Amino acid sequence: MAPILRVEGVSKRFGGLVAVDNVSFEVNEGEVFALIGPNGAGKTTLFNCVTGFYTPTLGTVTFQGRDITGFPPHRTAKAGIARTFQNIRLFDYMTAVDNVRLGHHVRMRSRLWDSLFKTPFERREEREITEHSMELLDLVGLKRHADSYARNLAYGQQRRLEIARALATDPKLLLLDEPAAGFTPQEKVELMQLVQVILARGITVFLIEHDMRVVMQASKRIVVLDHGEKIAEGTPAEVRANQRVIEAYLGKSA
Numbered sequence: 001m002a003p004i005l006r007v008e009g010v011s012k013r014f015g016g017l018v019a020v021d022n023v024s025f026e027v028n029e030g031e032v033f034a035l036i037g038p039n040g041a042g043k044t045t046l047f048n049c050v051t052g053f054y055t056p057t058l059g060t061v062t063f064q065g066r067d068i069t070g071f072p073p074h075r076t077a078k079a080g081i082a083r084t085f086q087n088i089r090l091f092d093y094m095t096a097v098d099n100v101r102l103g104h105h106v107r108m109r110s111r112l113w114d115s116l117f118k119t120p121f122e123r124r125e126e127r128e129i130t131e132h133s134m135e136l137l138d139l140v141g142l143k144r145h146a147d148s149y150a151r152n153l154a155y156g157q158q159r160r161l162e163i164a165r166a167l168a169t170d171p172k173l174l175l176l177d178e179p180a181a182g183f184t185p186q187e188k189v190e191l192m193q194l195v196q197v198i199l200a201r202g203i204t205v206f207l208i209e210h211d212m213r214v215v216m217q218a219s220k221r222i223v224v225l226d227h228g229e230k231i232a233e234g235t236p237a238e239v240r241a242n243q244r245v246i247e248a249y250l251g252k253s254a
Helices: 042-053 073-079 096-107 112-117 120-139 157-166 183-202 213-218 236-240 242-249
Strands: 003-014 017-028 032-036 058-063 081-084 173-179 204-208 222-225 230-236
Touching: 003 042, 003 204, 017 042, 017 058, 017 204, 017 230, 032 042, 032 213, 042 073, 042 081, 042 173, 042 204, 073 081, 073 096, 073 242, 081 157, 096 120, 096 157, 120 157, 157 173, 157 183, 183 204, 183 213, 213 236, 222 236, 222 242, 230 236, 230 242
Parallel strands: 032 204, 032 222, 081 173, 173 204
Antiparallel strands: 003 017, 003 058, 222 230
16 A cells, blocks of 8 residues: 655654654555554654654655655645644634634635625535535534534543544645543543544544554554654554663553
């Protein structure tokens, strides 16, 4: 299976601090790929390098055969990569449906002229965007909350709303940063079911997650970081049995 994302020798330094150190791996199209590691291992920093929030100090990021190293976030989104965040970033005083509608703007074809004069093309596109937003809310189980302010949704619902907004950009690769954080056991089961639905829509999933049950059940392959370095890569069974991974999580005495 061809890689949809290739990370080659990526490093990110902040002054004298090396947050990510010469990390390489490939994410294959149509799989769930997980990035794990102890707190402070550099996982979110690596996500930020892939999605354009940071420019790597060294190395390259290739998406669908195209070098996107250093692309700003809006160009990365337009290329086909969407993400959620470790700390939820929604527009609190906008409704759920309007939060999702915002995700469509990277794909909108209406021009300034269309918006100013409310041309038939602009009105039709806005109608299609609203319909698709409602479809995505239904997908994540939030359709009946479409007119609720994002701030009034429960925590788990806000997490799912952020996924719906990311899906609105029509991505080929979806990056989920700790999507199960704060979830109940039932919500985690529902999340894994949602991930399978997303895969069925032809979207590859790349996730950071601390819940090992979610990682081991949902992912096909895993990369492990520790202090910014890649210490293991393989199937869930291979990673679970890796001595360096056990030491990173539990200490050398384990």
